[in-house]
Amino acid sequence: MDFTLHIWRQRRANEAGGFVTYPVQGISPDLSFLEMLDVLNKRLVGRGEPPVAFDHDCREGICGSCAMVINGDPHGPLPGTTTCQLYMRHFSDGAEITVEPWRARAFPVLRDLIVQRSALDAVIQAGGYVSVNTGAAPDAHTLTVAKEAADAAFEAAACIGCGACVAACPNGSAMLFTAAKVAQFALLPQGHPERARRVIGMVESMDDAGFGNCSNHYACAEACPKEIPVHFIARLNREFLTAALTSREFVELERPLEHEE
Amino acid sequence: MDTPVFDARIPAGPLPDKWHRHRAEVKLVSPTNKRRYRVIVVGTGLAGASAAASLAELGYRVDCFTFHDSPRRAHSVAAQGGINAAKNYRNDGDSVERLFRDTVKGGDYRSREANVYRLAEISNQIIDHCVAQGIPFARDYAGYLDNRSFGGAQVSRTFYARGQTGQQLLLGAYGALSRQVHGGQVQLHTRSEMLDLVVGGGRALGIIARRLTDGRIERHAADAVVLATGGYSNIYYLSTNALASNVTASYRAYRRGAWFANPSFTQIHPTCIPASVEHQSKLTLMSESLRNDGRIWVPQAAGDTRRPADIAEAERDYYLERMYPAYGNLSPRDISSRAAKAVCDAGRGVGPTGQGVYLDFAEAIGRLGRRVISDRYGNLFEMYQRITGEDPWQAPMRIFPAAHYSMGGLWVDYDLMTTVPGLFAIGEANFSDHGANRLGASALMQGLADGYFILPQTLGHFLADQPPLAAQLDAGAFSQAQAAIEQRIQRLVSIDGRTPVETIHRRLGELMSEHCGMSRNRAGLQRALDEIPALREEFWTSICVCGGNEEFNVVLEKAGRVADYLEFAELMVRDALEREESCGAHFRTEHQTEDGEARRNDADFAHVALWGFQGDQAAPLRAVEPLRFDYLKLAERNYK
Numbered sequence: 001m002d003f004t005l006h007i008w009r010q011r012r013a014n015e016a017g018g019f020v021t022y023p024v025q026g027i028s029p030d031l032s033f034l035e036m037l038d039v040l041n042k043r044l045v046g047r048g049e050p051p052v053a054f055d056h057d058c059r060e061g062i063c064g065s066c067a068m069v070i071n072g073d074p075h076g077p078l079p080g081t082t083t084c085q086l087y088m089r090h091f092s093d094g095a096e097i098t099v100e101p102w103r104a105r106a107f108p109v110l111r112d113l114i115v116q117r118s119a120l121d122a123v124i125q126a127g128g129y130v131s132v133n134t135g136a137a138p139d140a141h142t143l144t145v146a147k148e149a150a151d152a153a154f155e156a157a158a159c160i161g162c163g164a165c166v167a168a169c170p171n172g173s174a175m176l177f178t179a180a181k182v183a184q185f186a187l188l189p190q191g192h193p194e195r196a197r198r199v200i201g202m203v204e205s206m207d208d209a210g211f212g213n214c215s216n217h218y219a220c221a222e223a224c225p226k227e228i229p230v231h232f233i234a235r236l237n238r239e240f241l242t243a244a245l246t247s248r249e250f251v252e253l254e255r256p257l258e259h260e261e
Numbered sequence: 262m263d264t265p266v267f268d269a270r271i272p273a274g275p276l277p278d279k280w281h282r283h284r285a286e287v288k289l290v291s292p293t294n295k296r297r298y299r300v301i302v303v304g305t306g307l308a309g310a311s312a313a314a315s316l317a318e319l320g321y322r323v324d325c326f327t328f329h330d331s332p333r334r335a336h337s338v339a340a341q342g343g344i345n346a347a348k349n350y351r352n353d354g355d356s357v358e359r360l361f362r363d364t365v366k367g368g369d370y371r372s373r374e375a376n377v378y379r380l381a382e383i384s385n386q387i388i389d390h391c392v393a394q395g396i397p398f399a400r401d402y403a404g405y406l407d408n409r410s411f412g413g414a415q416v417s418r419t420f421y422a423r424g425q426t427g428q429q430l431l432l433g434a435y436g437a438l439s440r441q442v443h444g445g446q447v448q449l450h451t452r453s454e455m456l457d458l459v460v461g462g463g464r465a466l467g468i469i470a471r472r473l474t475d476g477r478i479e480r481h482a483a484d485a486v487v488l489a490t491g492g493y494s495n496i497y498y499l500s501t502n503a504l505a506s507n508v509t510a511s512y513r514a515y516r517r518g519a520w521f522a523n524p525s526f527t528q529i530h531p532t533c534i535p536a537s538v539e540h541q542s543k544l545t546l547m548s549e550s551l552r553n554d555g556r557i558w559v560p561q562a563a564g565d566t567r568r569p570a571d572i573a574e575a576e577r578d579y580y581l582e583r584m585y586p587a588y589g590n591l592s593p594r595d596i597s598s599r600a601a602k603a604v605c606d607a608g609r610g611v612g613p614t615g616q617g618v619y620l621d622f623a624e625a626i627g628r629l630g631r632r633v634i635s636d637r638y639g640n641l642f643e644m645y646q647r648i649t650g651e652d653p654w655q656a657p658m659r660i661f662p663a664a665h666y667s668m669g670g671l672w673v674d675y676d677l678m679t680t681v682p683g684l685f686a687i688g689e690a691n692f693s694d695h696g697a698n699r700l701g702a703s704a705l706m707q708g709l710a711d712g713y714f715i716l717p718q719t720l721g722h723f724l725a726d727q728p729p730l731a732a733q734l735d736a737g738a739f740s741q742a743q744a745a746i747e748q749r750i751q752r753l754v755s756i757d758g759r760t761p762v763e764t765i766h767r768r769l770g771e772l773m774s775e776h777c778g779m780s781r782n783r784a785g786l787q788r789a790l791d792e793i794p795a796l797r798e799e800f801w802t803s804i805c806v807c808g809g810n811e812e813f814n815v816v817l818e819k820a821g822r823v824a825d826y827l828e829f830a831e832l833m834v835r836d837a838l839e840r841e842e843s844c845g846a847h848f849r850t851e852h853q854t855e856d857g858e859a860r861r862n863d864a865d866f867a868h869v870a871l872w873g874f875q876g877d878q879a880a881p882l883r884a885v886e887p888l889r890f891d892y893l894k895l896a897e898r899n900y901k
Contacts, residue, residue: 012812013474028538030650035542038763045761045816050807053815055330057503059543061644062428063334085647110474111813118451121331125443129436130395134315134713137386137393141350144404154397154422157429161333190395 001027001093005040007052008100013110019098029089033076034059034066036088037099054113061085061225064160067167068113069100074164074223082162082225102163104172106210117163119209120177126205127198128181130190149187156184158226165220165228171212176220178206179236180228186239196247199239265884267520267871270674271375276892277357280379283675284718288725295320297729300720301468301483303455303510305332307427307434307705308688309489311712314437317446319717324481325438325447326470328454328505328818333435336491336503337708340427341548341641342411343419344391344705346384351408355416357381362893364703367413367593368668368696369845369861370895371523371869373888375675376693383710388420390713394433398422409637410553411701413593413900419702424548424640430705434712453479454818455510456746458486458517458684461738465683466730469742471750473818476810478747480739484730485683485720488514489712492667492689494527496826496833497778498770500664501533501546507822511671511690512829519679520871520884522672522692524829525837528699528846529779530665531597534648534658535617544663545648547620548641549701552590554625554634555658557581557597559618563608569619569657580604588900595698595846595859596900598662602779603857605661612659621657662779666704668695668846669836672871672886676719677711680873683727685720687711692869697845750810753820758803762816765800766823769830772796777834782850786838790831797827832872832881839883842866863895 002025010017024040031039034056041051057065066083070076076086091097099113107115145153157180165176182199185191191198214233221230272283290298298321302313305327313325329335349355360381365372392398392406399407399421408417422429441447450470457469459480467482493508494500515521532551533544558577565572580600582589592600601618604610611617626634631654635642642653649659671679671686673693678685688708695703772792776785801824806817843852843859844866852860868885875881 028540030538031540032542035540038542039540042761042763045805045807046759048759048805048807050814051816053813057329057334057505058336058339059504060339060545061647062339062425063336063503064331064338065329065334081647085644087647087650089650114813117330121333121439121442121449121451124436125439127443129433129440130393131440132390132393132437133318134311134390134437134717135386137389140348140388140392141405143392145400146404147400147402150397150400150404153395154429157397157422157432158425160338160428161331184397185395188395188397190393 001029001088001091003027003036003091003094004096006096006098009052009112010109011111013108017109027088029087031088032059032084033070033086033088034084052113053111056084059084062160064162067102067115067162067164069102069167071098074102074167075225080225080227082160102167104166105212106172106174107163107166119211120161120163120174122209123174123178123202123205124181127194127201130185131194143189145188153184153187156180156187156228156232159228160226162225164223164225166211168219168223169212170217170219171215173214173220174206174211175214175233175236176224176228176230178202179232182239183232183235186235195239196243199236199243203240265882267672267680267884267886269373269886270676271373272675276374276378279375280382287718287722290721290725292320296322298322298724299324299483300485300487301326301481302487302489303468304335304489304491304690305329305435305438306335306337306489306491306688307431307708308690308712309335309487310431310434310438311709312487312489312687312716313447314434314441315713315717316720317441323441323447324450324483326450326453326455328452328473330451332438332449332451333432335431336506337431337705338428339503340705341424341546342550343409343421343426343702344387344430345411345418345702346388346420346706347381347418348385348388350406351417353416355418359416360384360418363414364694364700365696365893366898367700368698369859369898370696370863370867370890371844371888372694372696374890374892379715380694380707380710383714384706386714387706387709391430391433394436396422396429396433409550410591412549412552412591412597413588413700414591419550421550424550424638427705430709434709455490456513456821457742458514459738459742460517460681461736463682465681466736466738469739469746474813476812476814478743480743482730482739484724484727485685487685487687487716488671488690489688490690492670493826493829494664494667496770496830497664497774498767499536499541499544501530501544504543507825508829509822509825511686512825514671514679514681514684516874517681518874519681519684520672520873521669521832522869522871523669523836524833524872525777525840525847526668526697526845527664528594528666528668529598529662531594531601531662532620532660533663534645535612535614535661537613545644546663546665547645547658547660549594551620551638551641554629554637555590555620555622556624557590557618557620559604559609559611565609569611569621578604578609585900592900593698593700595848598779599848601662617659617661619657620660622653623657664774664778666699668692668697668699672869676722677716678719678723683723685716687716697847750817750821753806753817753824754809756801756804756806758805760803760805762804762820762823765796765804766826769796769823769827773830773833777837780848780850781837783838786834789834790838793827793830793834800824800827835881836870836872840866840870861897867895
């Protein structure tokens with residue numbers, strides 16, 4: 001198969017970038033999108049030109065590294081699919097394909113298609129865990145968890161942290177990402193003691209990191225390669241409101257100094 | 262010269278008491294003193310993230326390094342099937358003792374009894390801890406944890422979270438690590454790659470790392486260095502490993518004096534999607550758990566190209582069930598892989614390349630219904646369809662073995678310390694627990710046992726005897742190591758060629774697969790030893806890194822890793838050549854029984870082989886750690 005690629009090239013974080021057009025020919029339909037880029041890169045190297053830089057690693061759809069907007073869609077046209085699992089058989093021969101990095105305020109471009117996504121880590125650091133020290137746990141069967149709750153928690157926990165939800169959102173919001181982690185622990189008894197502290201910490205961190213707000217476009221769930229359902233955002237809002245209304249954590253976190261006197 | 266002999270410093274006493282006693286006897290660092298020690302952890306997979314988090318919980322100051330943009334991307338994330346533990350929740354006769362025995366037997370009696378017993382004991386604590394972390398393991402309708410079976414076991418002891426167990430366990434460890442980052446106890450260095458170990462005064466002093474975004478070379482000093490840098494199956498180019506997985510950190514440590522154990526022990530996983538096209542970049546694993554319900558077969562007749570549906574039951578050969586009736590489709594990985602290769606070599610392989618066998622669910626779908634199979638393996642079926650474009654609900658999957666895991670690694674003693682004092686290795690990066698073949702669902706168990714439960718105890722034992730180091734960044738050892746790294750990078754950048762690094766890597770992979778892969782023999786290994794230096798020479802004169810050091814240069818990163826593979830390959834080959842026996846994944850065609858099974862040579866090779874670096878111009882030294890079997894009797898593995 002033959003394609004015409006328009007790829008975003010940008011050498012450094014603070015330099016201007018732009019689209020460069022590359023024709024590629026003789027591509028097997030059984031190559032993945034990244035393998036197709038590998039072929040292009042080999043040809044570029046053969047000419048002594050710097051290859052297109054992109055994040056990638058496991059190439060089986062689970063590490064969350066690969067991240068590119070293909071013809072306007074994060075991870076391309078196929079639902080529930082990461083870029084590395086997108087195969088060229090899903091494109092028509094002779095197609096023009098535009099490839100660009102995630103675009104969001106919280107994700108600065110580092111080079112070509114590579115962006116900095118540590119803002120997502122910051123959100124997790126603010127509370128995306130159960131604070132149990134190694135060695136402290138009781139026997140695993142001390143608490144039972146209803147299968148339905150465990151399955152729903154799994155559905156939320158399936159997030160791979162790629163950031164497609166942010167890239168798809170017109171506001172650059174990380175609500176779906178944050179909601180998935182909050183929901184996972186809200187659904188499991190192990191997550192309950194820190195429930196209020198967690199949701200408030202994570203939402204504040206999300207705002208601090210430069211992510212926008214949610215205005216219910218649902219583009220995030222559409223783009224999510226793991227098809228995390230959008231209803232988790234409603235749960236996040238519920239968790240946040242409950243925490244704000246009923247929890248002392250919120251007051252303490254918001255206005256720690258006013259109580260000093 | 263006599264072969265040097267290494268001592269693993271295994272505690273005295275009866276096997277079941279060793280770890281308990283050792284924990285009671287190791288020296289401690291007081292809580293107020295812990296914060297005076299700085300520990301470097303390289304790698305953030307299951308072993309690295311769990312170790313960094315647990316050390317920080319204890320009060321040590323931790324610097325944690327990953328070459329990824331986030332700790333959550335480490336390749337542990339891709340482990341699908343599950344994690345073993347001797348809980349015996351199924352009442353099917355499991356016990357610590359049985360998990361221990363299965364693991365030693367699975368490893369073909371080339372692992373250390375004391376380590377494996379400890380691993381089996383700790384397996385239960387891991388499940389407790391991971392459940393407490395909120396990991397959504399599969400559960401039954403009563404709310405209890407579910408289990409399934411993996412190869413080499415006749416009990417159901419594998420805990421799982423659909424086909425994403427590694428991801429869920431890693432996110433648990435990543436959460437624990439993130440909590441310590443938030444508390445300021447861990448300093449996280451992302452997109453930072455360790456390029457050398459710094460050794461001075463007979464101990465590890467720190468590392469040299471390159472900041473990938475701008476090429477800056479940094480020195481980091483610490484009281485101890487922990488390598489959790491994974492395995493090296495990527496040396497075969499096509500493997501199930503992530504593309505960035507590499508041997509650089511452990512190989513560099515080897516060059517700095519850490520002895521390397523059993524480098525040739527690499528596992529070939531039997532159930533992967535076969536290679537199909539040129540330019541393919543990796544082989545995707547299909548979880549071994551599929552073998553719980555899938556039946557493996559090939560046509561009876563060679564050259565039978567009919568569609569699988571047109572081949573009658575009587576014309577099929579369910580060869581694993583036929584050859585190993587007791588374990589059948591759940592035979593260990595090394596045996597299943599070799600059997601697949603044997604039927605393909607006999608011309609009975611299926612698919613366009615003839616390099617494949619069927620994994621058939623028709624019987625299971627008929628017996629259990631589509632819904633149950635979908636619940637158990639739905640995401641794996643989808644993944645197969647996505648990659649191959651074929652529907653596994655309609656026709657059997659095609660699978661073939663692929664390089665997957667390194668049992669070999671840096672040699673460590675019972676405390677997980679390498680031969681360089683202050684340098685520890687954990688997880689896949691060490692060699693310790695799997696002998697010559699790892700059983701399924703044991704890698705996650707080992708990574709987390711090392712990181713959560715073993716290293717945090719044994720590291721203190723080392724530090725208790727050492728006063729905290731003042732930052733020794735100016736020490737000569739750091740300058741020397743940094744200069745060497747800068748010079749090497751300069752050399753890479755100056756190569757004026759046009760050959761893509763991948764091209765050389767692919768050829769190295771082909772060479773290693775051919776001569777040092779699923780089966781090996783003296784002539785082939787000799788040939789590999791002759792050919793590797795030429796390929797290395799070609800690399801150093803013909804590649805192009807297409808840019809400089811002071812930029813985000815992804816080709817330069819890759820070139821450094823392939824350069825190390827080109828040296829490490831020789832060590833693997835030498836190890837395979839010297840081990841004149843077949844054991845586990847190491848199959849020397851000269852050493853097999855009449856029916857083609859591995860023939861061990863316990864009289865001469867019941868030992869760990871260690872290799873010590875002697876300089877670029879000299880051959881490495883081989884040493885041994887004799888393996889003693891006080892508890893188990895050395896026996897021929899029998900899965901029939």
